[in-house]
Amino acid sequence: MSASKNAYTASRAKTNGTITTEKSSIIFWFLVVFTGLFMFWAPFQRALFNGGTYDFERSIYSASVWSSIILLLIAILAFFVFKLNEQKDVLTILVLLMPLTYVISLSNSASHYLATNMVYIQMLYATFFILGVFLTKNKLGTSIVAALFMISGYFVVVFGLLYWLGNGNFAGHLVGWFALMDASSAYLYRDAIMTDSNGLRLTSVFQYANTYAAFLITLSLSALFFIVKSRKWYTVLPHAFLLVPIIVSFWLTLSRGAIVVIPVVFLIMLFFFSISRQILALVQLALAFITSLIILQKVTDIGIGLQKTPSASESWHGWSILLLASVVFTALAIVIQLFVAPWLERITARFDAKKYATFILPIAAIVIGVVGAVLIINDTGFKNILPDNVKTRVENINFQQHSVLERGTFYKDAVKLWSDYPIIGAGGGAWASLYEKYQNNPYTSRQAHNFALQYLVEAGALGFLAFVGFVIAVLVFYIRSYIKSAKEKRDLHFLFFIVTISLLVHSMIDFDLSYVYLGAVLFLALGGMLSNSSSAPLRLKSKSIAIHKAFPALLAVLSIVFFFISATLVSANSSYKQTLEVIKKSQDYNQIVTPLDKAISLHPAHPDYLLTGQVSRIGILLQVANQVQKEDPAKAETFTNQAQDLLNQLLKKEPHNRSVAMQQLNMLLVKGKKQEALDWANAQIPNYPWYTDMYEKSMSLNIDLANQAREKNNTQEYNTRLDSALATYKEVLSRVDSLKNLPKEQAQGREFVITPNIALSVGQISFMRGDLAAAAANIQPHITENLDDQTNRVLIRWYLAILQKQGSKDQPLYDKLIAKDPAEKQNIEAIVATNFAAK
Numbered sequence: 001m002s003a004s005k006n007a008y009t010a011s012r013a014k015t016n017g018t019i020t021t022e023k024s025s026i027i028f029w030f031l032v033v034f035t036g037l038f039m040f041w042a043p044f045q046r047a048l049f050n051g052g053t054y055d056f057e058r059s060i061y062s063a064s065v066w067s068s069i070i071l072l073l074i075a076i077l078a079f080f081v082f083k084l085n086e087q088k089d090v091l092t093i094l095v096l097l098m099p100l101t102y103v104i105s106l107s108n109s110a111s112h113y114l115a116t117n118m119v120y121i122q123m124l125y126a127t128f129f130i131l132g133v134f135l136t137k138n139k140l141g142t143s144i145v146a147a148l149f150m151i152s153g154y155f156v157v158v159f160g161l162l163y164w165l166g167n168g169n170f171a172g173h174l175v176g177w178f179a180l181m182d183a184s185s186a187y188l189y190r191d192a193i194m195t196d197s198n199g200l201r202l203t204s205v206f207q208y209a210n211t212y213a214a215f216l217i218t219l220s221l222s223a224l225f226f227i228v229k230s231r232k233w234y235t236v237l238p239h240a241f242l243l244v245p246i247i248v249s250f251w252l253t254l255s256r257g258a259i260v261v262i263p264v265v266f267l268i269m270l271f272f273f274s275i276s277r278q279i280l281a282l283v284q285l286a287l288a289f290i291t292s293l294i295i296l297q298k299v300t301d302i303g304i305g306l307q308k309t310p311s312a313s314e315s316w317h318g319w320s321i322l323l324l325a326s327v328v329f330t331a332l333a334i335v336i337q338l339f340v341a342p343w344l345e346r347i348t349a350r351f352d353a354k355k356y357a358t359f360i361l362p363i364a365a366i367v368i369g370v371v372g373a374v375l376i377i378n379d380t381g382f383k384n385i386l387p388d389n390v391k392t393r394v395e396n397i398n399f400q401q402h403s404v405l406e407r408g409t410f411y412k413d414a415v416k417l418w419s420d421y422p423i424i425g426a427g428g429g430a431w432a433s434l435y436e437k438y439q440n441n442p443y444t445s446r447q448a449h450n451f452a453l454q455y456l457v458e459a460g461a462l463g464f465l466a467f468v469g470f471v472i473a474v475l476v477f478y479i480r481s482y483i484k485s486a487k488e489k490r491d492l493h494f495l496f497f498i499v500t501i502s503l504l505v506h507s508m509i510d511f512d513l514s515y516v517y518l519g520a521v522l523f524l525a526l527g528g529m530l531s532n533s534s535s536a537p538l539r540l541k542s543k544s545i546a547i548h549k550a551f552p553a554l555l556a557v558l559s560i561v562f563f564f565i566s567a568t569l570v571s572a573n574s575s576y577k578q579t580l581e582v583i584k585k586s587q588d589y590n591q592i593v594t595p596l597d598k599a600i601s602l603h604p605a606h607p608d609y610l611l612t613g614q615v616s617r618i619g620i621l622l623q624v625a626n627q628v629q630k631e632d633p634a635k636a637e638t639f640t641n642q643a644q645d646l647l648n649q650l651l652k653k654e655p656h657n658r659s660v661a662m663q664q665l666n667m668l669l670v671k672g673k674k675q676e677a678l679d680w681a682n683a684q685i686p687n688y689p690w691y692t693d694m695y696e697k698s699m700s701l702n703i704d705l706a707n708q709a710r711e712k713n714n715t716q717e718y719n720t721r722l723d724s725a726l727a728t729y730k731e732v733l734s735r736v737d738s739l740k741n742l743p744k745e746q747a748q749g750r751e752f753v754i755t756p757n758i759a760l761s762v763g764q765i766s767f768m769r770g771d772l773a774a775a776a777a778n779i780q781p782h783i784t785e786n787l788d789d790q791t792n793r794v795l796i797r798w799y800l801a802i803l804q805k806q807g808s809k810d811q812p813l814y815d816k817l818i819a820k821d822p823a824e825k826q827n828i829e830a831i832v833a834t835n836f837a838a839k
Helices: 002-008 026-044 054-081 087-094 097-108 112-135 139-164 168-175 209-228 233-252 256-270 275-308 312-352 357-377 381-385 388-395 402-420 430-438 451-484 487-506 516-531 545-585 589-602 607-612 617-628 633-653 658-670 674-684 692-711 715-741 756-768 772-782 790-805 811-820 824-833
Strands: 012-015 018-021 193-196 199-202
Touching (some): 026 054, 026 139, 026 516, 054 112, 054 516, 087 112, 087 516, 097 112, 097 451, 112 139, 112 516, 139 199, 139 209, 139 487, 199 233, 209 233, 209 275, 209 312, 209 487, 209 516, 233 275, 402 451, 451 487, 451 516, 545 589, 589 607, 617 633, 633 658, 692 715, 772 790, 790 811
Antiparallel strands (some): 193 199
16 A cells, blocks of 8 residues: 555645645645646636537536546545545535436436536536545645635736726737637637626626626635735735725626625625724725725726727826726735734734624624615715716616616526426526526526526426535534634635635626636635534444545546546537538538538537537538429438438427427428428427517418318318417417516516517408408508518518508509519409408
């Protein structure tokens, strides 16, 4: 065994009953290097956002490959250092419950593609948790992990400010060699600054301002902690120097939710501090915020101007203001920590020993905070110190503004969704796949904007309770140990508590943890919290080697399995990327489909590869079938059948993908299977109740089939079909009316109205039943001047036929239509001449 230890240079040292990974371990330094690379690489891959499409998946799969390698290294290390002795050691094993519950939910998944992706992501999270446990068992490892998080975070802040202050090209050159840059430019990071209805918003690497704000909450409070715990100027300096830029960046995100959340997280943090540190934290944070507010208007105006008109002098002006403010605050922060802090600690020492003394200041801060919030939000002079765009956002913080009402709707709809999949959930990506079926109004949001509810609908009560129980257990172990520990030991791992609380609290109002980078950081922090915790020995002890080595063996097996799966998926993504490159240069069928078929063979039933991507196998097959239809109908049918076979496979894996559902409808229509198409459209309406296309198809198909019944003199079927179409129309009307009940502050989302196609169908039914006035009233309002639009021409055709039937006419409109297409004269006459009364 000793020889084996030397081979891996992993040694064991017992400290307070726990196994400690020594700094002499080669594997330890491999883990350190990996963590460092990840901390700097992952944020610049759009923070590994789980967007559920080809565009986002490659970075996640690549991260999964590397995390599998790390898991194998941990497994090797665990063979020598892991012992199942304490209660907390069980948690290191139980983290695997998270990916396991997602594996279980696969059997019920709404989208196989999204659900399997979440299994890989959950396995990555479990790896980072175990990494945190093993890497932070000693002081050196803990210090390194903390430094890597802070330095990489500061780099993200500087990167964002470079874009804000007009140095985007320089920022792009800094990271362009490894970051996921915009396709249009190798040195442009897409949406580092985004524009929405609120104006320009800083997003840095996240491409989403609210999540960047959540990250900045984590980073600012972490920096504050390092400031207030230090008595050395060179330790205070870097954190103090970056705190003002962090807070300025925080304001520039224009995130209302973050403004509400930061005091909550700060107050939670205060409860863990001594009275002297509480005072220091309040003073330092207040000074940092005041400093940021003094320069905020100027930095905001300069940044907005630079986005319109680049200027080196203005850019330097903005940086000089920011740097000067940072220097001033840093000097104040150092003076306070070197001279005020020791004095404050001495005079408050006697109060720290008193029970509940540390609760007084946080409670007072809550009262002061509420008063301050009232003064700022209400019509007082306090808010006038804010820039106009920030002031507008602050003024709109209330429970009746759009984003709050919209989130409330998301949450209610998520509960409705969960109630249909209560135990094991509907698999990863369940919300993105199913929300359209349950939504109260036609909003568009593939994220539930609440991590807990999104987790609940994905993994069900089983998975959700496993996650919540796991996090609570880690927190309980940590807090118990924190209370019992000496000051130095408390400080060593407190950063991980700040990270955990910040991310979890803000994720309750947004989708921060859909960014795999932030999820990995969260689980790394949870592992860091657990590694420093003490816990009771396990009652059931055994010296059996099998029991102690089973967990490392399991990790080794899992690492190998997930390595090969992830590597295969990266290869498939590369093949699809090659397809996109080929199609830019060649239209040769074989050259295009060779890499595409390889991608499909490596990653079967991928929606983008088969149908929904920029280039798809089904799309190519149908395009080729259309090209050869006239020359070789049999060959065209072969291609069409191949497309249908692939579509059938996709339907089994992606039964709730709207694009797949629409393609199946189109395939049925192409084949002339009107009854099957009608049945399909009617079956899909409940799944997509706020999209009008299925309603349109259902109504038009019912009218077509009614006409077929009329020709067969089947009066009963004729009327039944028309009544069915009208019932569909009434359902649309009912939904249109229901939108009027939304609060006036809440936008309804996508437009949902009586479309020209629906109006045409209703007008046709009225015409067919002899109600000419109603037919004209339904059709006429939807007629436009655009005679190139086919639907508009059909509307005009029927409208003119109705007028002729009434003994009236619209000569100018008639002349325009005939001038566009002389054949319309016969079309109108055919409608007028047809006897629509069934015999």
